Amino acid sequence: MSYLAGGMAISIRGRQASRKEAPILVVAPHSSFLDSCIVYATKMSSVIVRKESMDNYVGKLINYTQPLYVLRDDPNSRQNTIKEIIERATSKENWPQVLIFPEGTCTNRSCLITFKPGGFYPGVPVQPVTIRYPNAKDTVTWTWEGPGALKLLWLTLTQVHSSCEIEFLPVYYPSEEEKRDPKLYARNVRDVMAKALGIPVLDYTYDDCKLQQRAKQLGIPGAAHLRDITELRASLGLSTNNRELELVNPSLASKTRWVDYNTFASWLGLPYNRDAKRLYDIFLHHGTELVYFPDYLVCACFLACQHEPLSVTLLYAFKIFTPNEYGRMNERNYEELVTRCLGFGPEETVMTFREADPDGKGYITFDDFIKYARTKPELEFLFAKDTTHKPKSQ
Template identity: 45%
Template structure:
């Protein structure tokens, strides 16, 4: 059977457009096109695949189905939460006051030049104690410490994982306090800025092109100094995960080539009201659920100091990988080749209304294995012929295989089909697949290039785009509301032809600076390579 056997001109192509959108069919007039990356409650369960079983470390679901537990939460919300909020605020103000006293007469340059000593050191400990009281007021009455903590001379850096929550900073107040690596802007945060300054952090100035080198140099200088600098705490995953796997460690902590102490964070509680991932409960809900518990448990385990080999000293990525393997084995979880950069890709896919944003990395891997990446003509042909292909919203595996010209028994094809079959209906939506494939190919390109590539999914000709089709195309910019789309369409259609061409659209937007976001490349989005994403612990 050939592709032509599936083709039949649609008489009602326009009316079927909304249905053909499949998993991305949000009401255009009510769509939230907020372009910022935020951790919020999910509006749709599109991040976590239900058709293909794999670990997505950026998805968290908090479900409390026991009626007794639910009743307890509501009762404690009324009886205990006000007291706890007051206790947290009082502790924070106390810590800020002690930090202000300890910082009196010191500048940021002074804090960077030498470690705090004498009476200031005592106030540093008192400040840390006040912050520990804040966590106690917020249900963390006891923190269990296991293993032996190394001295700063033995291990200048503590590598902490998994990083899953806003409460992970408990390790700073429970151990001393050590220093942290923080953005320079954090010093200006009301109340917390003074407290963070007093811990003598290593500040990163992101606008400085030499920021990484300066940070590494400062860590090395502290490590080799004869003075008593505190240890530096680094969360090497670089973003929050759900603790089901350790994602790829960023190499920053390992560039200095000095010994590190791996430290594990655990929260062995009945309900996980701490995990704050990119797709899951928002911070306010998590704070409420945590404060409405009698108590919360946290365990900090210090693993033996890891001394790098000569090979690891010259290869920070190898050093990071080996330390991660040790920590994953101790936790009993697999490692995953996901990274913070993958979160950026997922968030960009979600902003651009690409289907299955949480699965886009897995989809990209499968496409790579199938030979569709970095380039393939077949899916581009399907995009061009899309409106003349019948039943595109309900393709079974055999039709899908025939369209892609792949053996229906191909394991990679079956994996791709399972990823796209979110509702277990044994059918998929062709438009959803084509949007994913074009995004994976063009995610590093300008948005305008992606829009041109997918235009024929919504209109028969890029030379005659109606206002309705124009709005459907521009929903994938991530920034254009229906009202803005209409205004732009009418501005381009100056002769009132009720249609425009894509070239007209491109010429107009190039001349107007408010549309410069269409011509910005996303070069920081890395290309996913072939291969599985999860490795079991040894």
């Protein structure tokens, strides 16, 4: 009735299987907070939700479904959630069906991204469920970039009529091979759902989105193509030998920093093939038809050190942008560094450089900056693992 009062009509196609037929419901694509209507459409099935959702009014309502809460950034929490899914899916008790959004994050419904295997570990039959919003204006998509929740809710309420279509597909019974391999099971169910929706699949994950978002916020060069860069580095063997880290040394400053394709491939020890050219083209400056090699190195160091505190990437970046072997960086070089690694704006750049150089020497070292950063709460993100920082300038 709440949805109807807001002008949204929910239509249901197909038949929901019983818990005995399919203990787990797999729902996709996940694109909006309005997808919560699926809880009512599936007779109050138990959802898997973020632990943070407990902290608001909606979270209190979710508790009525006997949910499974998970901390997405905590590996132990994920393992515990998988154990709980297995226990509920195979239990003889009269639990509600478990409802899972296997993509793990919101997308714009143009494709299905990688399904997380958590809901497929029990090896029991699942029922795929699709959600569509066949409206002339898309006022529901809530993703990493774009309008916030309140604006989307307002835009949806201003529509005279909105529709949501929920379709229950036939129960999917796993083969013995799929029971042994949850990732294979997840891929095959995704393929069935993508075919029913008439959209492609894309091997992106929530972790890819999170890493790319962090790179964009920090101003890392090539952030928009981070997934492609990761795949190309892997295919070229760079992700295993970390050749780029070896190139970060004082001699880099004496080399020409604007390089053509032949030099780029030579320095990285790459074959002259299609993947190497694609990697080069991502960083190509079309005004010069050359690549600014430090940009590539910063991005590669960020990926190589993604599971380390950001200060580790910053150490390599200091070496890349320091024009001398003494590790002394002037304000101009510092500006180039922090705009590419920390997302600082002009005012932040000037302020932090002067505060890190209280004696007015005109230069700072990496140790000077780290000593300064440890006194500033707003720079704590430098020393924490796997955190997302939103610079003040944004």
